[in-house]
Amino acid sequence: MNRDNVQAVPVIVALAAAIAPHTPALPGWVIVWCVVMWGYVLAGLKTGWPTPGPILRHVLALAGIIGLLITFRIRIDADAFVGLMAVMAAIKPFEMATHRHRMITVLLTYFIIITSLFRSESLWIVLYMFFSVFITTAALVRINHPGGRYRSSITLSGRILAQAIPLMILLFLLFPRLQHGLFTMEAPGAGKSGFSEILAPGSISRMATDQSPAFRVAFDGPFPPTDALYWRGIVFDTFNGTQWHPAKTPSFIVPDQADSADLVSHTIILEPHKSRWLFALDRPVIGPPGTDITTGRTLYSRHRVTRKKTYQAVSRINPSQTDLTKTEVQSPDPVFTGHDNNPEARLLARSLTRDIPDVSKKIQRILTYFTDNNFTYTLTPPRTETHPVDAFLFETRQGYCEHYAGALAFLLNVVDVPARVVGGYLGGERNPYGNYLTVRQSFAHAWVEVFLPDRGWTRIDPTLAVSPGRLARNPDGSFSYSGDSPAVFSVFKKMTFMLEAVNITWEAWFTGYSFSGQKALLRQLGFGTSWGSGAVSILLLTLSGLVMAVFFWFFLHRFEPKQKDPVAEAYALFCKRLEHIGLVRNPGQGPMDFLAMIKKNRPDLGQKAGAITDMYIQIRFHRTCPDNMTRQLITHIRQFKPSRRAGT
Amino acid sequence: MMTQEFEKIVQQVGTVVLGKEPQIRLALACIFARGHLLIEDLPGIGKTTLAKVLARCMGLKFQRMQFTSDLLPGDILGMSVFDQHAATFTFHPGPIFTQVFLADEINRATPKSQSALLEAMEEEQVTIEGETRPLEAPFFVIATQNPLEQAGTFPLPESQMDRFLMRIHLGYPDRKAEKNILKGTGAEPALAAIKPFMDTTGVLQIQAQVEQVHVSDTFLAYLQDILEFTRTSGTFQFGLSPRAGLSLSRAARAWACLHGRDHTLPEDLQQMLPWVACHRLRSSTDLGQFSPDRLKDLLKIIPVPV
Numbered sequence: 001m002n003r004d005n006v007q008a009v010p011v012i013v014a015l016a017a018a019i020a021p022h023t024p025a026l027p028g029w030v031i032v033w034c035v036v037m038w039g040y041v042l043a044g045l046k047t048g049w050p051t052p053g054p055i056l057r058h059v060l061a062l063a064g065i066i067g068l069l070i071t072f073r074i075r076i077d078a079d080a081f082v083g084l085m086a087v088m089a090a091i092k093p094f095e096m097a098t099h100r101h102r103m104i105t106v107l108l109t110y111f112i113i114i115t116s117l118f119r120s121e122s123l124w125i126v127l128y129m130f131f132s133v134f135i136t137t138a139a140l141v142r143i144n145h146p147g148g149r150y151r152s153s154i155t156l157s158g159r160i161l162a163q164a165i166p167l168m169i170l171l172f173l174l175f176p177r178l179q180h181g182l183f184t185m186e187a188p189g190a191g192k193s194g195f196s197e198i199l200a201p202g203s204i205s206r207m208a209t210d211q212s213p214a215f216r217v218a219f220d221g222p223f224p225p226t227d228a229l230y231w232r233g234i235v236f237d238t239f240n241g242t243q244w245h246p247a248k249t250p251s252f253i254v255p256d257q258a259d260s261a262d263l264v265s266h267t268i269i270l271e272p273h274k275s276r277w278l279f280a281l282d283r284p285v286i287g288p289p290g291t292d293i294t295t296g297r298t299l300y301s302r303h304r305v306t307r308k309k310t311y312q313a314v315s316r317i318n319p320s321q322t323d324l325t326k327t328e329v330q331s332p333d334p335v336f337t338g339h340d341n342n343p344e345a346r347l348l349a350r351s352l353t354r355d356i357p358d359v360s361k362k363i364q365r366i367l368t369y370f371t372d373n374n375f376t377y378t379l380t381p382p383r384t385e386t387h388p389v390d391a392f393l394f395e396t397r398q399g400y401c402e403h404y405a406g407a408l409a410f411l412l413n414v415v416d417v418p419a420r421v422v423g424g425y426l427g428g429e430r431n432p433y434g435n436y437l438t439v440r441q442s443f444a445h446a447w448v449e450v451f452l453p454d455r456g457w458t459r460i461d462p463t464l465a466v467s468p469g470r471l472a473r474n475p476d477g478s479f480s481y482s483g484d485s486p487a488v489f490s491v492f493k494k495m496t497f498m499l500e501a502v503n504i505t506w507e508a509w510f511t512g513y514s515f516s517g518q519k520a521l522l523r524q525l526g527f528g529t530s531w532g533s534g535a536v537s538i539l540l541l542t543l544s545g546l547v548m549a550v551f552f553w554f555f556l557h558r559f560e561p562k563q564k565d566p567v568a569e570a571y572a573l574f575c576k577r578l579e580h581i582g583l584v585r586n587p588g589q590g591p592m593d594f595l596a597m598i599k600k601n602r603p604d605l606g607q608k609a610g611a612i613t614d615m616y617i618q619i620r621f622h623r624t625c626p627d628n629m630t631r632q633l634i635t636h637i638r639q640f641k642p643s644r645r646a647g648t
Numbered sequence: 649m650m651t652q653e654f655e656k657i658v659q660q661v662g663t664v665v666l667g668k669e670p671q672i673r674l675a676l677a678c679i680f681a682r683g684h685l686l687i688e689d690l691p692g693i694g695k696t697t698l699a700k701v702l703a704r705c706m707g708l709k710f711q712r713m714q715f716t717s718d719l720l721p722g723d724i725l726g727m728s729v730f731d732q733h734a735a736t737f738t739f740h741p742g743p744i745f746t747q748v749f750l751a752d753e754i755n756r757a758t759p760k761s762q763s764a765l766l767e768a769m770e771e772e773q774v775t776i777e778g779e780t781r782p783l784e785a786p787f788f789v790i791a792t793q794n795p796l797e798q799a800g801t802f803p804l805p806e807s808q809m810d811r812f813l814m815r816i817h818l819g820y821p822d823r824k825a826e827k828n829i830l831k832g833t834g835a836e837p838a839l840a841a842i843k844p845f846m847d848t849t850g851v852l853q854i855q856a857q858v859e860q861v862h863v864s865d866t867f868l869a870y871l872q873d874i875l876e877f878t879r880t881s882g883t884f885q886f887g888l889s890p891r892a893g894l895s896l897s898r899a900a901r902a903w904a905c906l907h908g909r910d911h912t913l914p915e916d917l918q919q920m921l922p923w924v925a926c927h928r929l930r931s932s933t934d935l936g937q938f939s940p941d942r943l944k945d946l947l948k949i950i951p952v953p954v
Contacts, residue, residue, distance in 0.1 A: 587951035590914035623862040
């Protein structure tokens with residue numbers, strides 16, 4: 001390997017730093033692949049192993065692509081794309097013999113750094129990206145000034161970054177943003193679905209051990225009481241004998257203007273769950289722009305949530321009949337429960353409520369059935385077969401919230417009390433530093449709503465009848481927020497809370513700063529009140545276009561390609577050939593001095609080198625020279641192949 | 649001029665000024681480049697001898713003048729004196745009306761006298777009492793300066809130093825040369841033994857030949873790179889002026905010519921630079937003079953265009 005390979009080191013470091021954040025998503029063999037390839041190049045600096053030739057490089061590239069195809073099959077998503085990038089970046093150092101290749105690689109490294117945002121927009125990732133850009137810039141400085149000290153490359157890189165920061169902030173704040181991104185890239189790792197759209201035994205309890213956050217909530221005012229922390233997501237109002245479903249196509253209502261006192265305004269940062277349900281405190285009355293309110297009083301986004309979504313909602317925590325629209329005031333039909341499924345449960349419901357005309361009393365009677373018959377609350381309920389309600393009521397008597405809610409709603413509808421199941425989350429863990437709640441997947445919950453003629457749809461949570469403690473304690477054992485002071489937690493827990501709080505504040509600002517955020521800022525700056533936002537966008541686009549044009553102009557003139565000079569090229573080749581045999585021309589050395597040096601060290605080359613130098617001097621320094629002299633010089637230099645050892 | 653002839657002169661002068669071949673070459677180059685020479689050194693090193701022997705070798709007239717603090721411009725340039733017989737003023741030319749003029753210890757004279765000399769050097773003519781009298785070509789001034797004794801002297805300002813094409817140091821002779829000096833009977837007999845190699849016309853011919861030496865674009869690019877470096881590197885308080893650039897080019901052409909070439913090479917410039925540029929440059933850090941060796945080191949980092 002020649003000494004140019006030393007220059008591959010900073011590039012490899014930059015590449016490794018840029019790809020590092022993707023490590024969790026990369027298949028194991030890709031990581032090994034990267035380590036092996038880079039290790040080979042680095043070890044080659046010491047051992048002098050040969051650089052793979054073009055054929056081997058193509059074979060490697062092909063092997064990498066085939067490996068990716070096997071790993072990802074036809075799933076061409078962001079993960080596959082990042083994998084391809086890593087595979088190619090690993091073998092790129094094999095072809096970095098020329099400056100041009102190194103430059104291209106470093107510039108591509110900047111691109112790889114940006115892809116970290118696909119993974120996460122957390123503060124830590126963004127801070128790491130700054131570090132990574134810093135390393136890459138240092139590599140860029142390094143390959144352009146290979147002789148200098150590492151320290152000066154690093155200092156210059158830092159200075160360039162520091163100078164770029166004001167421009168970065170300006171562009172972040174003012175570069176025109178589109179209402180919905182130009183192209184949307186699904187966040188990799190968002191494959192984890194949140195709430196299932198089928199409610200059947202097991203559909204919620206499978207989430208009971210998942211500690212990942214579903215969303216985080218900050219309240220504009222004081223926190224609502226613990227027993228109001230029902231996060232409404234999906235209303236299941238059809239039953240097919242074994243499972244509850246939401247309506248196939250949701251229909252929407254225009255809610256009346258909310259004006260009563262017990263409104264709670266809150267901001268939610270929802271993790272991507274790939275469906276369109278948005279969660280909000282039960283019962284939402286005003287949703288964010290871009291969402292509708294379904295007849296089931298849930299928020300329904302117009303787009304699937306594939307990226308972290310921040311939105312604001314207003315809910316009424318003590319709903320009453322006055323909230324209902326005119327059509328809702330009339331008692332709806334009970335949910336059709338089928339004819340012959342769960343026969344024992346049907347018999348039970350009818351026998352329990354026989355001779356009880358009052359709806360509230362019917363409900364009360366059925367609820368007491370749960371409390372009186374040794375039902376237990378468990379995170380790991382046994383699986384049940386064809387008649388799930390029958391099996392639960394009479395055989396297992398162990399269940400998670402979906403069992404109780406599903407069974408209660410079934411029983412009520414059988415006795416003509418309209419009831420539906422609502423899916424969402426219950427509770428929340430308060431971060432004492434950030435003053436917000438974290439709602440985890442394990443807090444998933446299901447409850448029942450019944451229609452009372454005098455109150456409208458009313459929440460009944462049968463789980464509480466069996467396990468009253470669920471309200472105060474989350475399923476993972478953490479307390480709901482009330483009454484907890486930071487002193488209770490261990491140091492580790494405190495640190496976790498603190499770091500999470502910092503990150504959340506950042507993300508709320510960073511991901512929340514979008515089209516509307518920019519509009520608000522511009523309004524504060526005095527734009528946009530009299531002009532349309534379109535005009536501002538056009539103005540900004542024009543401005544940034546101008547800035548780009550100026551940069552481009554400078555760029556073009558800065559790097560104007562030098563006129564090709566065959567004589568200079570030929571003489572450079574002459575010097576390079578001599579360099580290989582250890583006769584290095586000092587840049588400050590004139591042609592005669594160089595010739596003298598050659599003659600002194602290698603008398604055997606004197607004649608040929610002398611002839612070449614003569615021709616070169618004639619072309620360069622004489623008043624006139626024969627026309628074919630350049631041609632002749634090039635021929636002579638091409639044929640000039642000095643051997644390493646002095647000939648005779 | 650052929651290299652052999654040049655070498656003969658160097659050899660000849662070397663029989664009188666012992667062990668100073670490099671300085672002799674530089675002094676000759678300076679003459680043929682139509683420049684003036686400043687020698688900075690201690691007394692008793694052989695400055696006067698060098699000037700004398702150069703003049704003799706080339707068959708030129710020679711005058712020497714010791715500069716003192718009471719020297720007046722008239723003493724150098726000459727003056728009109730009333731002639732009682734003819735009842736007219738007749739001009740009595742001063743010592744400057746010669747071909748090789750040695751101004752010994754130039755920094756002892758007052759600035760007024762110094763500038764009288766410097767004007768004559770620049771314009772090769774003298775204007776006295778409204779009448780302009782040309783000096784005889786070739787006109788060559790060798791000025792000496794004692795760098796150590798500063799009391800009662802008027803050191804030449806930088807702008808005046810610029811009038812000298814080169815500044816050289818003679819330095820002590822080496823041991824062998826000094827032994828020969830001590831053994832010998834003094835410079836005078838040796839000087840007397842020297843026969844002129846050429847005459848005024850010969851010198852003028854060589855000077856014209858120097859003018860004809862070709863300066864190529866590549867050479868100029870290198871020269872400009874050097875000038876640019878002195879102006880932008882921050883090593884120097886001030887960069888070299890265009891006049892200095894012109895001087896460099898002239899010196900390099902003379903050097904090329906003396907080596908039998910009709911074209912300049914980067915090496916000519918490298919040889920000439922320390923002697924042509926040093927007295928025009930000041931270090932930006934201590935404002936002191938720049939030694940020729942330091943300048944040679946800097947040349948290593950200015951790439952020669954290929």
